[in-house]
Amino acid sequence: MAEKKSDRTRAAILAAARERFGADGYERATIRAIAADAAIDPAMVMRYYGSKEKLFAAAADFDIRLPDFADLPLEAVGEALVRHFLRRWEEDDSLRVLLRTAVTNEVAVERMREIFASQLAPTLTAHAVDRPEIRAGLVASQVLGFALCRYILGFPPITTMPDDTVVAWLGPTLARYLTAPDPSQS
Amino acid sequence: MAEKKSDRTRAAILAAARERFGADGYERATIRAIAADAAIDPAMVMRYYGSKEKLFAAAADFDIRLPDFADLPLEAVGEALVRHFLRRWEEDDSLRVLLRTAVTNEVAVERMREIFASQLAPTLTAHAVDRPEIRAGLVASQVLGFALCRYILGFPPITTMPDDTVVAWLGPTLARYLTAPDPSQS
DNA sequence: TCGAAAAGTCAACACGTGTTGGCATATGCT
DNA sequence: AGCATATGCCAACACGTGTTGACTTTTCGA
Numbered sequence: 001m002a003e004k005k006s007d008r009t010r011a012a013i014l015a016a017a018r019e020r021f022g023a024d025g026y027e028r029a030t031i032r033a034i035a036a037d038a039a040i041d042p043a044m045v046m047r048y049y050g051s052k053e054k055l056f057a058a059a060a061d062f063d064i065r066l067p068d069f070a071d072l073p074l075e076a077v078g079e080a081l082v083r084h085f086l087r088r089w090e091e092d093d094s095l096r097v098l099l100r101t102a103v104t105n106e107v108a109v110e111r112m113r114e115i116f117a118s119q120l121a122p123t124l125t126a127h128a129v130d131r132p133e134i135r136a137g138l139v140a141s142q143v144l145g146f147a148l149c150r151y152i153l154g155f156p157p158i159t160t161m162p163d164d165t166v167v168a169w170l171g172p173t174l175a176r177y178l179t180a181p182d183p184s185q186s
Numbered sequence: 187m188a189e190k191k192s193d194r195t196r197a198a199i200l201a202a203a204r205e206r207f208g209a210d211g212y213e214r215a216t217i218r219a220i221a222a223d224a225a226i227d228p229a230m231v232m233r234y235y236g237s238k239e240k241l242f243a244a245a246a247d248f249d250i251r252l253p254d255f256a257d258l259p260l261e262a263v264g265e266a267l268v269r270h271f272l273r274r275w276e277e278d279d280s281l282r283v284l285l286r287t288a289v290t291n292e293v294a295v296e297r298m299r300e301i302f303a304s305q306l307a308p309t310l311t312a313h314a315v316d317r318p319e320i321r322a323g324l325v326a327s328q329v330l331g332f333a334l335c336r337y338i339l340g341f342p343p344i345t346t347m348p349d350d351t352v353v354a355w356l357g358p359t360l361a362r363y364l365t366a367p368d369p370s371q372s
Numbered sequence: 373t374c375g376a377a378a379a380g381t382c383a384a385c386a387c388g389t390g391t392t393g394g395c396a397t398a399t400g401c402t
Numbered sequence: 403a404g405c406a407t408a409t410g411c412c413a414a415c416a417c418g419t420g421t422t423g424a425c426t427t428t429t430c431g432a
Contacts, residue, residue: 025290027213031420041381046421102339103289104211109339137335137343138355145331149323153288153295157323168369169324173359183354217390227411232391
């Protein structure tokens with residue numbers, strides 16, 4: 001009773017949607033394919049989510065759950081960020097959905113912007129770093145670029161790189177973006 | 187006589203195709219829209235290029251023209267790369283086409299891979315750097331990530347950043363990816 | 373047990389897509 | 403000028419899409 005039948009198909013649809021959106025992007029992920037994956041009728045998708053756009057909004061609605069890095073020493077934030085994103089990217093399809101669809105979908109772009117601007121910037125201002133938006137943007141550029149190469153494009157050396165190596169390479173980069181004095185001020 | 191009439195419409199189609207593919211991605215860039223931009227009939231596109239896929243192949247076929255960095259001292263290659271890509275990205279739609287479509291199009295991915303693996307790796311091996319593929323991959327991740335944030339996603343602080351600032355921030359990162367000893371070997 | 377509400381199925385719609393063939397027009401050579 | 407050829411336009415096709423409404427089956431409380 002606490003878990004109705006409909007809730008399960010709702011969840012099945014959402015899971016299939018996330019997978020398809022993440023694998024194919026917004027346009028090529030068809031309602032019919034999603035429905036087939038969830039082993040239900042395409043009309044059900046409409047009944048439960050109203051439209052493809054709303055289904056996508058539901059599939060891309062997630063929390064990045066950035067831990068509060070304010071307690072960490074600033075130098076350690078870089079590595080912590082890399083570790084966090086690696087874990088998050090593996091365990092949750094939503095991030096991949098967002099990255100793949102952001103390229104053609106304005107809603108996804110907006111949400112991506114929110115995540116980095118509103119969830120990372122506060123941590124930086126807490127450390128009294130100057131120009132937090134620029135630094136957050138630089139971090140985003142490296143993190144998203146790496147995810148793009150690893151999960152979307154599948155560049156061979158990036159895909160097979162062990163997590164520890166990733167942290168060793170990317171950690172210092174992010175640390176520099178967060179802590180180095182603004183080079184355009186010199 | 188040297189320049190026939192058909193050559194000009196061929197070129198007009200290609201230019202319109204590049205713009206549309208770059209702005210909308212492969213799926214949403216319709217033959218009809220491209221034809222309208224070129225002020226000709228959709229059937230002409232088919233006559234000249236055979237199919238949408240072949241048109242795309244033609245639009246994405248370009249040369250990245252990486253200069254031969256082998257002469258430069260290795261430390262200078264980072265900044266030179268950033269400068270080169272900034273210029274290249276501004277002047278030629280093709281790179282944007284490639285980036286936007288690579289997310290959903292396998293052909294574009296393959297070409298992107300070629301560019302970085304086959305055009306950057308030789309320069310690195312010329313400097314006798316170890317693991318050139320990994321380093322090329324890391325460079326790709328930062329360069330593509332930056333382009334993604336600047337040209338596709340339109341992240342505000344990244345979009346408005348002056349070129350010199352970009353070089354000042356990204357140059358050292360690339361230099362480190364190219365020159366630093368492999369941290370996973372330590 | 374009965375019957376209303378929920379859950380699911382089916383066929384069809386309107387539309388936009390890539391693509392095709394037939395027809396008109398313009399071009400350029402003899 | 404006259405004709406063959408290149409160039410362009412139009413209408414239509416077959417197909418896949420998101421979406422809808424009517425119908426059937428299941429669920430479950432009174």
